[in-house]
């Protein structure tokens with residue numbers, strides 16, 4: 067009991083479930099107490115015999131701790147739940163081991179009725195809690211089995227009680243031939259007679275027990291039926307949603323205020339609708355503070371709008387909150403009413419391969435500080451929807467290195483907090499293009515010297531040294547080559563040419579070096595994704611010019627290195643005026659959601675319609 071309660075207590079802590087934690091904490095204390103009392107009063111044999119059982123209990127705990135320690139968090143919780151559930155199943159069925167004894171002795175003395183009743187009630191209640199409240203299979207699966215085990219024991223009790231009732235009824239029928247024991251009144255009189263006759267006292271009690279056992283069985287079966295119906299309802303609902311939402315997809319568009327989320331949503335909607343093989347996605351507004359002109363609402367209406375449930379203006383009218391507090395309140399209200407969203411999506415969806423795009427509020431604290439958006443995303447995924455989080459930031463972010471670093475960290479936070487496949491998009495690249503006349507010169511990046519060149523240089527250097535110092539000379543030459551390479555990198559990163567350095571390493575290596583530097587300072591179009599994903603060397607070089615304090619500079623350098631070495635954040639540019647650019651983003655999202663892998667083949671839409679759509683070139687004018 068102590069071990070079992072410890073494991074369940076651990077599971078309660080891991081899942082942050084106080085309802086599981088509390089009773090098991092009590093069970094842990096009581097179980098330890100019972101063990102101590104048992105140990106003190108154990109007289110059956112030498113107390114050493116108990117050591118073996120303590121060793122088994124300790125080994126189970128060590129095994130569980132090792133599993134939790136070795137496995138990463140989500141798996142360790144599942145492991146803990148699995149072990150706890152297995153223990154509960156064994157615990158629930160353990161009294162059944164006495165069944166053999168019961169049938170051998172033809173008596174239920176070795177299987178106490180109270181324990182069976184408690185086992186049954188405990189199993190039923192936890193089953194109801196596990197299916198209706200926690201919806202956790204680790205809780206309801208062992209308890210369904212526990213309920214079954216408990217009811218089986220009650221049936222055995224009833225069987226023996228009824229049998230003894232029948233035996234005694236037959237006895238007293240022969241003793242009271244003048245009494246009709248088949249009628250209730252007659253049966254009561256038999257019991258009365260029996261109780262008055264001293265020798266028949268035991269038989270009368272057993273008959274009473276028989277009636278009580280019948281009631282017990284009726285109650286047990288009613289509860290068992292209720293449990294099974296509840297579980298069946300849960301399973302059927304889950305099956306229904308699995309079947310219904312097979313192939314459902316969603317983009318959850320998040321990002322700072324004004325970064326172009328709504329524009330992105332409608333650009334996606336228009337582009338996807340223009341493709342013959344796709345359904346038009348449905349845009350769902352999740353921003354209770356969304357403010358749009360009537361014209362915008364007409365041009366790009368939302369298919370489902372959270373403002374129908376609650377809006378920031380409603381909250382401001384009713385409660386004494388500021389705008390930010392009102393938004394947080396409204397979002398928390400949405401989280402508490404996710405059924406509204408589910409029903410709304412089913413209503414507007416209808417097809418089994420529906421595609422949703424969620425336009426989220428621009429307050430980044432909804433995913434950086436509080437888990438509101440995370441709960442929304444988790445709910446969507448629990449409804450078997452393939453979700454891709456699209457984190458958008460404004461192209462202005464990339465002009466300033468410090469801003470770029472903070473944008474990267476924000477994107478990283480979104481990826482970590484929302485715990486779903488994600489892509490990062492830089493919006494408004496069309497504006498960027500205009501301001502740079504279509505592109506800009508790439509900052510020179512550090513490029514390593516070709517290996518052959520480095521080797522050659524080392525050989526040249528070592529050749530100049532004395533024969534006897536050849537090996538040492540090689541090493542020195544290698545360092546000089548590396549030094550040259552580093553100087554080249556630094557100069558390159560600072561935007562300067564490497565002409566003198568190239569000359570310094572000699573022209574005999576045969577490597578071209580353009581006098582105008584066009585090869586190194588290549589013209590990079592904003593459509594080139596590399597433009598938006600500078601490496602740490604370029605970022606650090608650009609920080610050199612800034613007037614940052616040394617400590618802050620060191621911190622920024624470390625962040626740049628971290629982002630670069632682990633390749634943590636990758637940005638995709640989006641120019642809404644370019645079909646190729648939109649298509650590239652859609653391809654990445656499809657890849658993240660594995661779009662189309664479980665879709666049923668469907669008739670392509672009428673080609674003429676698609677051509678009409680393309681002619682209208684709808685995605686080129688998506689502004690909300």
Ligand SMILES: Nc1nc2c(ncn2[C@@H]2O[C@H](COP(=O)(O)OP(=O)(O)OP(=O)(O)O)[C@@H](O)[C@H]2O)c(=O)[nH]1
Pocket residue numbers: 322323324325326327328329330353427428493494495496497640641642689690
């Ligand atoms: N040229 C251009 N303008 C854009 C683009 N994306 C957004 N905008 C403009 O940027 C402004 C803000 O865009 P929204 O789509 O409303 O941004 P949002 O992130 O939804 O804003 P909030 O809902 O207030 O957080 C609007 O005036 C848009 O027209 C883009 O890709 N190109």
